[in-house]
Amino acid sequence: MVPPGIGCRAKESQSTIIPIALGISIGLLVLLVGSSLVYWLLQKRKLVKLKEKWFQQNGGLMLQQRLPNQTGSMETTKVFSTEELEKPTDNYNKSRVIGQGGCGVVYKGILSDNRVVAIKKSKIGEQSQIEQFINEVIVLTQINHRNVVKLLGCCLETEVPMLVYEFITNGTLSDHLHDKSRSSLLSWDKRLKIATETAGSLAYLHYEASMPIIHQDVKTANILLDENHTAKVSDFGASRIVPLDQTQLTTLVQGTFGYLDPEYFHTSHLTDKSDVYSFGVVLAELLTGKKVISFDRLESERNLATYFVSMVKDDRLVEVLDDNIHNGSNVEELKKVANVAKRCLSVKGDDRPTMKEVAVELDGLRVQGKQVRKEANLNKKESEYSLSASAHSLSIDVGVGYSSTGTIDSMGNQALTPTDDGR
CATH class of the missing domain: 3.30.200.20 (Phosphorylase Kinase; domain 1)
Structure with a gap:
C-alpha cells in the first residue's frame, strides 16, 4: 500500500516540475531568439560599416565632392x-x-x-x-x-x-570589321553611317556638352552597334572634362597603341585634336578593314595610320580598300572620305580639322552619296523601262504588208519581212 499522502505529494511535485520545465524552455527560447537577434544586429551593423568602408574606398566621397x-x-x-x-x-x-x-x-x-x-x-x-x-x-x-x-x-x-x-545588342565595330562573316555584311552605306554618327557624337562632346569632354580612347572596340547598326560610343574611363578657360590638359599619356595621337604621346598635352587623330584611324579601319597594328604585315605596313596616309598621298587608295565596299562605282566617294581621314591623321594637331568640321563633311558626303545612288537607280529603272518598251514595240503589227515576226541584223536592227497576203 502507498502510505497516505505520498500520492498527493507526487502529484504536487509533477505539477511543480512541469511549469519549471516550461519556464526553462521559454527562457532558453527567449535567450536563443535574443542571441540570434543580437547576432543579426551585429552582423547587419558590421555589413553597414563594411559597405560604408567600400563606398569610401570606391571613391564615393570623391564622387559626392x-x-x-x-x-x-x-x-x-x-x-x-x-x-x-x-x-x-x-x-x-x-x-x-x-x-x-x-x-x-x-x-x-x-x-x-x-x-x-x-x-x-x-x-x-x-x-x-x-x-x-x-x-x-x-x-x-x-x-x-x-x-x-x-x-x-x-x-x-x-x-x-x-x-x-x-545593353547594346550587336557587339563592337571592331568585332564586325575583323570577322570575315560579319565584315561582308557591313556595306559601305552602313560604314559611312557609323562614321557619321560617331563623328557627330564626338563633336557633341567637344562643343555641345555642358562642359567640353575629350574622350581620349576613341577606337572601333569602343564603338558599339545596335540591331540597326546605330553607333554608340562607350568607355569614358579615360575621358577628361576640360575647364572652359582651357584648350588643353597636361596628363599622363593614356590611350590605345595604334590610335594614339603622336603629338599627345610626345608632349603629354591632350586636346580635342587628339580625338580627331584617333577618329582618323577609325576611318582608315572602316575603309580598309585592316587592323590598326599587325606584325603579320610588312614593316612599312604594320602601322595602319602611317601606311594609309602614304597610300592616299601616292594615289594608291584602291590597293588598300576593303573588297567588301569597293564596287567600282563608288571610288570617288571613297576617295573623298579617305581624304578626310588623311587630314585627321596629320602629325600636327593644328593641321587637323575639328570634329565638328569632320561631322559636317561626312554628313554631306553621305547625303550626296544617297542622292547619287538614288539618281543611278532611277536611271537604271528608266533604262529598263525603255528596253522593255522597245521590246514590246517589236512584238506588235507594224503595218499592212509586214509581219510582226522578223530578224535582227548584226547591228541590232530588225529586218521586217513582207507577208504573202495575196495582194
Missing part, C-alpha cells in the same frame, strides 16, 4: 544595391561575361523590370581603375546623346565599384 561642382546631375542615374546586381548576373557567373579588358569585366544581366543591361565590374585592388570608374560616372552624367551609350546607374557599396549601362 565632384558632382556638386558639375552642371549635370545624377537624377537619372540610379544607385543599385548589391542584391539588385547579383541576381541579374547569377552572382557574376562566367557564362554572363560579354567583354573584358584593362578596366574590368562586363556582364550581361536582366533587371527585375526585364531591362537587359551591361554591368561593368572593376578589377580588385587597383586604385587607378577605381578613379577611372568614378571619372566615367562623372563624365557620363554630363552627356545626353543618342550615339553615346547611356549610364543607368552604379553600385559603390561592394568590394569593387560597378557601373550599369544600357
Whole structure:
C-alpha cells in the first residue's frame, strides 16, 4: 500500500516540475531568439560599416565632392544595391561575361523590370581603375546623346565599384570589321553611317556638352552597334572634362597603341585634336578593314595610320580598300572620305580639322552619296523601262504588208519581212 499522502505529494511535485520545465524552455527560447537577434544586429551593423568602408574606398566621397561642382546631375542615374546586381548576373557567373579588358569585366544581366543591361565590374585592388570608374560616372552624367551609350546607374557599396549601362545588342565595330562573316555584311552605306554618327557624337562632346569632354580612347572596340547598326560610343574611363578657360590638359599619356595621337604621346598635352587623330584611324579601319597594328604585315605596313596616309598621298587608295565596299562605282566617294581621314591623321594637331568640321563633311558626303545612288537607280529603272518598251514595240503589227515576226541584223536592227497576203 502507498502510505497516505505520498500520492498527493507526487502529484504536487509533477505539477511543480512541469511549469519549471516550461519556464526553462521559454527562457532558453527567449535567450536563443535574443542571441540570434543580437547576432543579426551585429552582423547587419558590421555589413553597414563594411559597405560604408567600400563606398569610401570606391571613391564615393570623391564622387559626392565632384558632382556638386558639375552642371549635370545624377537624377537619372540610379544607385543599385548589391542584391539588385547579383541576381541579374547569377552572382557574376562566367557564362554572363560579354567583354573584358584593362578596366574590368562586363556582364550581361536582366533587371527585375526585364531591362537587359551591361554591368561593368572593376578589377580588385587597383586604385587607378577605381578613379577611372568614378571619372566615367562623372563624365557620363554630363552627356545626353543618342550615339553615346547611356549610364543607368552604379553600385559603390561592394568590394569593387560597378557601373550599369544600357545593353547594346550587336557587339563592337571592331568585332564586325575583323570577322570575315560579319565584315561582308557591313556595306559601305552602313560604314559611312557609323562614321557619321560617331563623328557627330564626338563633336557633341567637344562643343555641345555642358562642359567640353575629350574622350581620349576613341577606337572601333569602343564603338558599339545596335540591331540597326546605330553607333554608340562607350568607355569614358579615360575621358577628361576640360575647364572652359582651357584648350588643353597636361596628363599622363593614356590611350590605345595604334590610335594614339603622336603629338599627345610626345608632349603629354591632350586636346580635342587628339580625338580627331584617333577618329582618323577609325576611318582608315572602316575603309580598309585592316587592323590598326599587325606584325603579320610588312614593316612599312604594320602601322595602319602611317601606311594609309602614304597610300592616299601616292594615289594608291584602291590597293588598300576593303573588297567588301569597293564596287567600282563608288571610288570617288571613297576617295573623298579617305581624304578626310588623311587630314585627321596629320602629325600636327593644328593641321587637323575639328570634329565638328569632320561631322559636317561626312554628313554631306553621305547625303550626296544617297542622292547619287538614288539618281543611278532611277536611271537604271528608266533604262529598263525603255528596253522593255522597245521590246514590246517589236512584238506588235507594224503595218499592212509586214509581219510582226522578223530578224535582227548584226547591228541590232530588225529586218521586217513582207507577208504573202495575196495582194
